[in-house]
Structures are given as structure tokens and as C-alpha cells.
Amino acid sequence: MERIYFDYAATSPVHPEVIEIVYDAMKNHFGNASSIHYFGRDSRRIMDDAKKVFANSIGAKPNEIVLTSGGTESDNTAILETALTREKEGKHIITTVVEHHAVLKPMEYLESLGFDVTYLSVDEFGMINLKDLEESLREDTTLVSIMYGNNEVGTLSNVEAIGNIIQKSLSTAYFHTDAVQAYGLERIDVKKDQIDLLSTSSHKIGGPKGIGFLYINESIHLPSFMLGGEQEMKRRAGTENIPALAGFQKAVEITQLTKESRKVEYNDFSTHLVKRLEESNVEFELNGHLDYRLMHIINIWFKGVSSEQLLLLLDLSGISISAGSACTAGNIDPSHVLMAMYGEKSQRVNESVRISFGIETTMESIDYLANELIRLIRKLKK
Structure with missing residues (x-):
């Protein structure tokens, strides 16, 4: 059948060209990117090249790209680290009722710690009322997390308008968007849309599972969500997965074209x-x-x-x-x-x-x- x-x-499914790249990296580029010898430098070069591709795909800078294990880790890092790091500035967060569970579950956890989370409703098309967002923003709002495109019904958010509303408000909230479903298909410009944090995942676009990246605006300093080594400029501990990273880069190059x-x-x-x-x-x-x-x-x-x-x-x-x-x-x-x-x-x-x-x-x-x-x-x- x-x-x-x-x-x-x-x-x-993993794109055939991506499979070739991953296989080559597993066979010939096995060095630890933190090592200073040839094999380590070889892996570091692959990692640096990949970050340039990722950054260009969303209008960011390479130093604003943090490698992760995928969308869930990216969402969790953006939400939990922002909330806990900025707790003294405020404990109010805004999201929507139609977010992915990788966003909703961290929100529930933060509520158990005493954070106040506002869940914006949506209309019959799956879109929030921008006026509701505007009225929900407070001086103690530290984060707004609204997905770029819905993973179940496909509805796109008006990301540019959301970014403008947050910037013009009295709050100092960071704007995070889960772009896992939209990345590789939609135009994304983090600077134009005033996005502070953005999550992606490789396996949605023909790349290998277990890798993604979190864009973090260079003006934002979040502690490492993973504790251990000092990889990713101390922003994400753990030895980088070079074969998956190389495959992800190839998948991004294909989707951008x-x-x-x-x-x-x-x-x-x-x-x-x-x-x-x-x-x-x-x-x-x-x-x-x-x-x-x-x-x-x-x-x-x-x-x-x-x-x-x-x-x-x-x-x-x-x-x-x-x-x-x-x-x-x-x-x-x-x-x-x-x-x-x-x-x-x-x-x-x-x-x-x-x-x-x-x-x-x-x-x-x-x-x-x-x-x-x-x-x-x-x-x-x-």
C-alpha cells in the first residue's frame, strides 16, 4: 500500500540534500566546537557559517542566534528566563488562548509561582483583537508571547502591529513569538516587526529533529536555561550538535530559495x-x-x-x-x-x-x- x-x-521528512549534509558532518566533522585544535576549529567554522544563514533568514545578527534543541526549548527559555530574570520589574505576562503547549505549559508553571498571566481571546478566525492587547498592557508587563502562525488552523498574527503596540505602550515588555510553524515559509524581519525573542525548529522545514534556534535581541541578556558548560557565549550549555546544525543550515537555505x-x-x-x-x-x-x-x-x-x-x-x-x-x-x-x-x-x-x-x-x-x-x-x- x-x-x-x-x-x-x-x-x-528530512530533505534528501539535508541527509547528505548530515551524513558528511557525522563522518568528517566530529570535533567539539569548544576545542582549540583543528577538529574543534573545523566544527566552529560550520557553526559560525550556520548562524550567519539563520540570522540572515530573519534579519538578525549572528550573535543574536542561540542554538537550542528545538521549538519547545526555545519557547521555554524565552518565557521562563524572561519572567524569572525580570521578576522585580513586574510579574505580569500576556499570551493568547491558542498558543502551542510549549508556551501554555510554561505560563501555567509561572502562574503557580505567583505570576499574573493574561490570556487574550480570539475571534472565530483565530485572531486576537489588537485593542484587547493594547488595553491589557501594564507598567508591570514584562513579556508578551504571541505566536506568528497557528499550528492547528494556520491563522497568521499581525506581528508588525503587535510589535508596534508593545513599543508604544508604557510597559517595557519583551515581545516573543513562536515562529516554529511560520519559519521557512513567511517573511520574517525581527527588526522591522520589533520582535525581541523568536523561536524556530528544524524538523518543521525538512531538517533533522532535535535542533532549532532562539533569536534573542542583542540588547537582552538572559541567563542560560541549560546549566553546565559555557557554550553559546554562556547562553546555552551543552556541546553543539554539529551534524544536525549543518543539516538545519541546508534546510534553511533550501526554504529561503x-x-x-x-x-x-x-x-x-x-x-x-x-x-x-x-x-x-x-x-x-x-x-x-x-x-x-x-x-x-x-x-x-x-x-x-x-x-x-x-x-x-x-x-x-x-x-x-x-x-x-x-x-x-x-x-x-x-x-x-x-x-x-x-x-x-x-x-x-x-x-x-x-x-x-x-x-x-x-x-x-x-x-x-x-x-x-x-x-x-x-x-x-x-
Whole structure:
């Protein structure tokens, strides 16, 4: 049976060119980047080159890039270290109800320590009201964490407007954005958008798992989240993973060259899928914003069809999609994003699926997906 993957928002297969780079680095560039001999200098060169690529991709400086193990560590570092370091300046933090759990869980932890966290609500498109943000900012607000693009429904935040509101407010809050889902596809300019902290992850863009980076504005000084050595200019302890780093660099180079063409292609996939569903008279509605969205994600409510049942039947047909964040895999808990957008009792919560595209997606695979969706939905309706 041919297996077709439509869950790129959860993770992506490693790009063939990235695999070659990782293999070469594992074989020929094994030195510890902290060592002063040839092998150490060789690894240091790879690391320095990679940081330049990462920095250029978001309009930052190489010294503002801190290597991490991925999105979760980047989010945790940005949130917890900012909150605890600035505790004397204030204990108020602002975020949204639709953040990834790598943001929401640290917020819950900080609340247990006595921090005051404001959770901004969203409308039926998954967007916050900028006026709510403006009114929530206080003199004791030290951090605002709002994701760049939602991982479940794809809605994009108005990052530039958020940055401007924070800068014009009476607060001295840092602006952190989880850009894990948007990185490699959207235009990101941390200086223009006045972003202080930004999280990324390699495995979402065809790179290896276990590596990402956290952008930290050079004016900000956060202590190391990991305790041990003095790597990363004392900002993140631990021997750097050079093979994964080299692979991540290659993945970034590929995405930077192809992101505009891929956005067009992904939009074509979504349009074609929607057209096929409309022609079949299947009852459905799209979740999220139709215009301001990540092009590789489409979230669909199939009316009267259990998303769990649909996922299982599609899997038997060789098709892999999801019903929410990959970090809730194994759970049948309803999506907190859809509940925030449409209400806890909305049918959408248990009848919606997420389909996401990537490097191996073709129009032929979209047609196969459409055929199986139509067939299985009719079967379940009976």
C-alpha cells in the first residue's frame, strides 16, 4: 500500500540534500566546537557559517542566534528566563488562548509561582483583537508571547502591529513569538516587526529533529536555561550538535530559495481540494482565516463526521492527516484552539481535521486524498 503524508505541520521528512549534509558532518566533522585544535576549529567554522544563514533568514545578527534543541526549548527559555530574570520589574505576562503547549505549559508553571498571566481571546478566525492587547498592557508587563502562525488552523498574527503596540505602550515588555510553524515559509524581519525573542525548529522545514534556534535581541541578556558548560557565549550549555546544525543550515537555505513558489503551490493544493469537496456536495466548512494564513495548513470541519473515525479510516487507506497539534498525539482531548475559536460545545471541535502540505505533496496525491475523503465521509454518514 502506498502511504501518503499530509501531516507536515507535525513534522516533515528530512530533505534528501539535508541527509547528505548530515551524513558528511557525522563522518568528517566530529570535533567539539569548544576545542582549540583543528577538529574543534573545523566544527566552529560550520557553526559560525550556520548562524550567519539563520540570522540572515530573519534579519538578525549572528550573535543574536542561540542554538537550542528545538521549538519547545526555545519557547521555554524565552518565557521562563524572561519572567524569572525580570521578576522585580513586574510579574505580569500576556499570551493568547491558542498558543502551542510549549508556551501554555510554561505560563501555567509561572502562574503557580505567583505570576499574573493574561490570556487574550480570539475571534472565530483565530485572531486576537489588537485593542484587547493594547488595553491589557501594564507598567508591570514584562513579556508578551504571541505566536506568528497557528499550528492547528494556520491563522497568521499581525506581528508588525503587535510589535508596534508593545513599543508604544508604557510597559517595557519583551515581545516573543513562536515562529516554529511560520519559519521557512513567511517573511520574517525581527527588526522591522520589533520582535525581541523568536523561536524556530528544524524538523518543521525538512531538517533533522532535535535542533532549532532562539533569536534573542542583542540588547537582552538572559541567563542560560541549560546549566553546565559555557557554550553559546554562556547562553546555552551543552556541546553543539554539529551534524544536525549543518543539516538545519541546508534546510534553511533550501526554504529561503523556494518559499515563495511553495506558498503558491500550497495555495493551489488547498484550492483544488476545496473545489473537489464542493463538487461532491460533502458538507464542510473551513476553520481559521481564509486570507491571513499559513498556506501549508488547511483545517476543515466535516459536518456530522467524527474526526477520530475519519482519521482511522484514512490511515487504513494509507493517508496520514491529524486532528490537532502533534504534541497531543495519543490523546483524544478536543482541540483547545477550536474550542477557543468556536466554543467548547461547538460540533467543529470533534469534527475537524488538519491537513498540511510539504515537499512530497503533489496534485495527484491531493486528488487521491479528495477521493478518499469523499468516499469515507459518505460511508460514515450512512
